[in-house]
Amino acid sequence: MKEREKPDFWQKDLVQGRDLRELTTLNLGPTHPATHGIFQNVLTLDGEIILDTEQTIGYIHRAFEKIAERRPFYQITTLTDRMNYCSAPINNMGWHMTVEKLLGIELPKRVEYMRVIIMELARISDHVICNTIIGQDAGATTPFLYVYQWRERIYEVYEEICGARLTTNMGRIGGWERNFSDIVWKKIRAIVKEMPAGLKEFEKMLVRNRIFMDRTIDCGPLPADRALAYGFTGPNLRACGVDYDVRVADPYCSYQDFNFIVPIGQNGDTYDRFMVREQEMWESLSIIQQAMDKLDAMSDKTTFRADVPEWLLPPKEEVYNEMEALIWHFKIVMGETDIPVGEVYHCVEGGNGELGFYLVSDGGRTPFRLHLRRPCFIYYQAFPEMIKGGMLSDAILTMSSLNVIAGELDA
Amino acid sequence: MIATAIFLLVLFVITLSVAAYSTYGERKVAAFLQDRIGPNRAGPFGILQPLADGTKMFMKEDFVPLHANKKLFLLGPAIAMITALLTGVVIPWGGTLTVFGTTINLQGADPEIGILYVFAMVSIGVYGIMLGGWASNNKFALLGAVRAASQMVSYELGMGLSIVALVMLTGTLSLSGIVDYQIAHGWGIIQQPLGFLLFLVCAFAETNRAPFDMPECETELVGGYHTEFSSMRLGFYLFAEYTNMFISSAVITTLYFGGYHVPGLASLGLDPNVAAIIGVAAMFAKTFFFIFFFMWVRWSVPRFRFDQLMNLGWKKLIPLGILNILLTGGIHYLFNH
Numbered sequence: 158m159k160e161r162e163k164p165d166f167w168q169k170d171l172v173q174g175r176d177l178r179e180l181t182t183l184n185l186g187p188t189h190p191a192t193h194g195i196f197q198n199v200l201t202l203d204g205e206i207i208l209d210t211e212q213t214i215g216y217i218h219r220a221f222e223k224i225a226e227r228r229p230f231y232q233i234t235t236l237t238d239r240m241n242y243c244s245a246p247i248n249n250m251g252w253h254m255t256v257e258k259l260l261g262i263e264l265p266k267r268v269e270y271m272r273v274i275i276m277e278l279a280r281i282s283d284h285v286i287c288n289t290i291i292g293q294d295a296g297a298t299t300p301f302l303y304v305y306q307w308r309e310r311i312y313e314v315y316e317e318i319c320g321a322r323l324t325t326n327m328g329r330i331g332g333w334e335r336n337f338s339d340i341v342w343k344k345i346r347a348i349v350k351e352m353p354a355g356l357k358e359f360e361k362m363l364v365r366n367r368i369f370m371d372r373t374i375d376c377g378p379l380p381a382d383r384a385l386a387y388g389f390t391g392p393n394l395r396a397c398g399v400d401y402d403v404r405v406a407d408p409y410c411s412y413q414d415f416n417f418i419v420p421i422g423q424n425g426d427t428y429d430r431f432m433v434r435e436q437e438m439w440e441s442l443s444i445i446q447q448a449m450d451k452l453d454a455m456s457d458k459t460t461f462r463a464d465v466p467e468w469l470l471p472p473k474e475e476v477y478n479e480m481e482a483l484i485w486h487f488k489i490v491m492g493e494t495d496i497p498v499g500e501v502y503h504c505v506e507g508g509n510g511e512l513g514f515y516l517v518s519d520g521g522r523t524p525f526r527l528h529l530r531r532p533c534f535i536y537y538q539a540f541p542e543m544i545k546g547g548m549l550s551d552a553i554l555t556m557s558s559l560n561v562i563a564g565e566l567d568a
Numbered sequence: 569m570i571a572t573a574i575f576l577l578v579l580f581v582i583t584l585s586v587a588a589y590s591t592y593g594e595r596k597v598a599a600f601l602q603d604r605i606g607p608n609r610a611g612p613f614g615i616l617q618p619l620a621d622g623t624k625m626f627m628k629e630d631f632v633p634l635h636a637n638k639k640l641f642l643l644g645p646a647i648a649m650i651t652a653l654l655t656g657v658v659i660p661w662g663g664t665l666t667v668f669g670t671t672i673n674l675q676g677a678d679p680e681i682g683i684l685y686v687f688a689m690v691s692i693g694v695y696g697i698m699l700g701g702w703a704s705n706n707k708f709a710l711l712g713a714v715r716a717a718s719q720m721v722s723y724e725l726g727m728g729l730s731i732v733a734l735v736m737l738t739g740t741l742s743l744s745g746i747v748d749y750q751i752a753h754g755w756g757i758i759q760q761p762l763g764f765l766l767f768l769v770c771a772f773a774e775t776n777r778a779p780f781d782m783p784e785c786e787t788e789l790v791g792g793y794h795t796e797f798s799s800m801r802l803g804f805y806l807f808a809e810y811t812n813m814f815i816s817s818a819v820i821t822t823l824y825f826g827g828y829h830v831p832g833l834a835s836l837g838l839d840p841n842v843a844a845i846i847g848v849a850a851m852f853a854k855t856f857f858f859i860f861f862f863m864w865v866r867w868s869v870p871r872f873r874f875d876q877l878m879n880l881g882w883k884k885l886i887p888l889g890i891l892n893i894l895l896t897g898g899i900h901y902l903f904n905h
Contacts, residue, residue, distance in 0.1 A: 181707060183707050183708075189790065190790055191788060205711065205874055292870065295870035295871065296778055296779065296781070296869075296870040296871030297868075297869065297870040298598075298602070298867065299598075299601055299602050299867045299868060302602040302603065302604065303602070303603070306603070362868070363870075366869065366870065368779055368869055368870050368871070368872060369870045371872070371873070371876055372870060372872070372873055372876075548873060548874065548875065549711070549788055550788050550873045550874065551873070553788050
């Protein structure tokens, strides 16, 4: 870790020893175009150099943890959508896996591979957003539009699976709501086949671009020990050189079956964060390809969920026409199925880091307590340390490279 | 006299419409570079878009913030616009045209110090930005104005040095004189490749175009110096930027690409009027190419950070400019003595 050169702020009157600086207070946010969400930074500036900063959060705090205490499990899925909305399916499935862990449900391999495919697609869309926004904030609009269409293609897959695009509410406890249609497979195959060309084009525009490198290298660095002390996870921690990835450290959803590299950086600066995310997109594409190959090799083409009828919503056709099905539907939706007493913690590698769900159940229809470990909340604490001594432009890039999503930060 | 007045009026209209259509062009070029379609709703291919934009600008409320310095706030956009429009007067757009026995010189005015006039106008133009940003009483606008002022001052030096070498070569400060020299001795780009490069980079900075658009970069400073401006006052700032881009392209063409000169045209023995018109067309074609180049660069590269911009200006461009002067002087001495 290179020691950062800090300019000498202290301009003193040599005779009387007075501080000659004229400081400005600048409100960066809550409605600044570069905050990409609603949070405030009160910067103390000397010219353009940031001396101090204080953050205010909570502008879109919706008390998800408290709301969850009054909601049956299926209704909590919709809350998870609204945390990191750039990769909503990972949140949905993380929550479903937590409940499955509590209920002790084992999933068939096919279902898990299907989940892996969708989670990796979500990771790609998350990283696409973050990396293009870094470019956008550095002033390069074109790369942003080059790869944003891939996010659109991924959203089309979501739409085909569950009908929604952003807040997906995708999947069910124990698997999926229905088997993937042929169109879904076709679209996924097309993405895996065609995206590398687009991604390469994007990398050509930025990765070795002199201006972009000058802007991002040594911009908002954080040493590994400080990152660990803050509780960093995910790409932001890996950019500091720590190879912690939940998919490898504590495999869930059959991630142990896949062969992939965990990319790491060195300095933990904006360029490293950018490159780690860039590399992870390639790895995600490879994981999706592997999962498709594994699914193709399976003779089973129909299983889409575990055998847990008490969590399976009956088809609408039956709900409308048969009384048993209607009762069953009502009981599931209202949370009248049996739930064991217990507490579980489950974490997934979200688009942004370790997304954890700590669920305490007292056997009632709703959680007794649910804590959401939201990586963005943790990253944002480190923001002042990362930008102090830098320039205003650095602060903007650092914020976009941390990929702080207001919805997840405030929950 | 009347001929000159008419010519100036025509020039004025052309400058304004080129600036207006540069906004349309910019959006189409951006769309072309980004796999998009661009404006296509107002009229066929969206060619009425600038009119729609202008109308919208005029219809908006003309808002002056309560704590702004009202006089300066109103003066800012006016200065920016006026200086941008005045620069075009000294540029030789073509040779001479003879209509009904009257000879019209296709250059509004040909002062001996044409280049200095261009510089003076550009320098005054920065007051428009500075006053506007400072008078808004907004911190983002102030930061933008400060950036603009220091950027302009720094890059004017580099630009001036690159011109000095050219002037040493041509021996005149008059723009038509420089064009005449290029017609006789070959284009400036061939004789001053390094100078051209320096001038081009500085021109980007002087017009506040990406990658030097620090004064108004929306991701850091919201709108930079024009954050508080609305209605046609904002329109004037944006318009002034496009006008500056047009004029800069014309100046680049004049100084380094032979202005209205078309190689080999004189040997064809055409009617002088036809030749002059072809010359004007060539001038505009070269200018439009540079306008396109400005846009091409804007949509291809990220922007610098402010200190990096200063480093580039002071530590790289100015030494290179001095080197260029020494080289030019040395070569000139060796060959001509």
